[in-house]
Amino acid sequence: MVGLLSWLWLLPLAGALAVVLLPSRWAYLSRWATLVLTLVQLLLVVGWVLPAVGTGTLLGPTPATPMPVAFYETTPWLRLNLGSLGTLAADYALGVDGANGLLLLLHALLMPIAVGASWQEGRRPRTYFALLQLLNATVVGCFLAFDFLLFYLFFEVMLLPMFFLIGGWGGERRAYAALKFFLYTLLGSVAMLVVVVGLPFAQAGVHSTTYQALADPALRAPGAFYATPYGQQVGFVLLLIGFAIKLPAVPLHTWLPDAHVEASTPISVLLAGVLLKAGGYGLVRVAYGFFPAAGQALGFWMALVGVVGIVYGSLVALAQTDFKRLVAYSSVGHMGYVLLGAASGTALGLSGALYQLFAHGLVTAALFLLVGVVYDRVHSRQISAFGGLWQRLPRYTAVVALAFFAGLALPGTASFVAELLVLMGAFGATTDVPLWLAALALAGVVLAAVYFLWAFQRMFLGPWRVAGGADWEARLTDLSPREHLLLWPLVGLILLFGLWPALGLGPITAWVAAFFEASQTLLAP
């Protein structure tokens, strides 16, 4: 039976259908309908799901899992009888726990913000908002899924609305960027597909695809490919390819700058704020969840990829002349911390990685919105085209300053907590992450400060100077009420979760502790 949790993704799906079916003279209603539905979704998450995650109360049937789950619902979905090969059993299993609770909040928060940022979208609004809702439904499904096949389904369907949103409502080279995004991420998905078709068959008897069954080493038949250390490392690397492309990790990141530059502001917000996080979430939940021992064994390589991402992303961000590309590359850099934290093999590092997903989602959403503010007004994002903006746009400058400080992980912001935890984890790594890698990651923090502060200096400080002359001067007005409404909740949450980290870290650390306990059987030498 469809339980209450299902409504979190069925509601947007219904919204997509409703918007498409609106008659053309009521097309303007599509944005209102979408806004209302996303706000209802946010309300459901904040008022009903999150309190349960915070207290760890279990609502719904008890899942057969050792992990603390706040919500869980399951119903048999597919029973694929393959004769002598046995039966592949996929369940429609959804759940919320410490690992995905905050991400659900992040997504539910960014959806109405993206709708607000799309308020002026005049090009085919019905299709646009329908696709936005479809994206919404698939992202929620992806975060909620507690079954690998179900997760895979949502993870891949997510690409379709995103492809059309970039390709249909983007900039000049949108077709190229959209296809590049789709091809790259699909390549990652099919690497994952190899594990989808293989891993369930490592179990003797019924081949279940639920997280719980796939993660349980006791269920794997001795001698099965994925029961061997080598097989586990292969599986881990295949999953890693899928999630590293999505994250993105250097050197699989090249689709990201193109996609961001061509995508419109709200789409960038969702892409960087939520979709990349699905990659990081999958890395923790699926790759580490199924093959913790392999993750442990490959700790050095994971950390290396992460640190290369941090340093390379930051260096390239330093060299950007386009404000949006700078933010895009800063995303690449910051996602490196997720890999590093997970690679450390410590509870601190893993908690930091999960917290970084949440914190960076807030920060990067704010940053992309802020890029959109100047781009909407003068259709230029060149850093060199602006100077001394603080003189005429003080409120804008204030929000940018806060977001930049959050970007460079200043104490008091959520990203500081996340990156601190990751670095603490890296320095105390239980895996073979060497100290010099952790130290390099620390240098990445300094680099982030350099590019953010340098960009701030060039664009906002000094004498007033804009490239477009009087025309631009007239158009460069300070934040509108709508923009205030979109930005301040993000800034507020960045500060709230920075000053009161226990609020978000509580469920995460509880989950991480349980995760390490559950995977101890595998981690034991």
Added chain:
Amino acid sequence: MGDFLAQLAPDLALLAPELVLLGGICLLLLVELGLGRRRPGLVWALALGVVLADGLALALQVGQSAHVVLTGTLRVAPATTYLKLLAAGAALLWLWAAPESKLLKTRGVGAGEAWVLSLGLLWGVQLLVQAQNLVLVYLALELVSICSYVLVAYSRAPGPSAEAATKYLLYGGFTSALMLYGFSLLFGLSGSLQLLPEVYAAAPALQLGVATGLALAGAFFKLAAAPLHFWAPDVYSGAPTWVVGLLATLPKIGAMGLLYHLAVGLAPGLGATWPLLLTGVILLSWSLGNLLALQQTHFLRLLAYSSVSQAGFLLLGPALNTPTGWAAAFFYTGVYVVLQLGAVAAASYYERCSGTLVFEQWRGLGRSGWGWALALGITLVGLVGLPPTAGFTGKLTLLLPLWSAYTTTGAGLYLVLLVGAVVFTVVGLAYYLKPLRALAQGGGEGRTDAFVPKLALVVALTAGVTLALGLLFFDTCVAWLTQVMP
């Protein structure tokens, strides 16, 4: 004599669908002769009725156990009944939409020929999927081919259609010769025309391998598997669009049936050579089909090259040659037929609106009639093999036994096929999305003002089935197929 007839009676009961079809064809010929000029609609309705009756006769056979009929030449089994039902369903759906073809409308006189030829094609396919005797295989295959040749040239005008028909005829004749050579070698090796494993038990492996390779040519040709795919792009783009709908589906079903009987008879004697043979063809089809499809701008040429690549996927099950592999292959055949019908139907709709099949000129057509674009989108996403469509579940069902075969036998061959399958799925994305992008773009003058109810039904039905089998129900279908595979 009396004894023989008494033996024949139960066999004929099992062949009821084919007899119905045969009788229908004869009736249709007569009616066309008398009424074709005055009442073309009646002839069309009669043709539909014949296919429907055939389908009903087939439906009555579902659930029956396997029988060998007509002195061992035909095998009526649940799996062949499934393939025949699939063929009848595709023919029914397509004949239903065919009168929308501009060509058939203007042709007026003699349109009845088209129905007779289509039914002949269906009859050939139905025989082919159950034939386990080399002579009967050849006869059925030639029946399919000859009906196809004539249908391709149906417009009778000089030009692409005639060129395509000539190419098809020449390549087809060449392939038939190859296949017949293989058959004669097989006969020489065994002294029997039956495709049964015990017949070839004593045959030397090398000779059997050569003969099998040649005998497979007929099936590869119908599937448009490389290197016997050269006819496909020209025939797809040259033939009248409604004919493509038939050629893209019915002969493929027949070829899968033929492959099954060849596998039953010949694979046991070949051992590891059988998967090796097919793997070569699969890899060649994937690489050639995908590479060439990337450059196409004509929708049906794109579909033709993509069908070369799809032939690779259709051959995965035969390469495995396990009950699960065959069940997956037959399921994917069904999915493939549905997707092809949907794609050709949507294409013929857009051809009507814009007057061309070059999809770059369909710009903006997706904006005025989004229902058609959505249906084509679902179909193309299905052809890529992405969820939530039947294309994904079909590929998933193919990959599952592939992985098991790799882990149980340890043969690297299956791993190569598995990796190839997922990699070429990604390549497919690059071209299958192109028509959709053109439809979604602005800037075109075309308008989709026309609503074509007959085509709309086909498009809606195929898109609906594609989605339904993509999320639910497919496990039931696969389970049934797995259960009935011997």
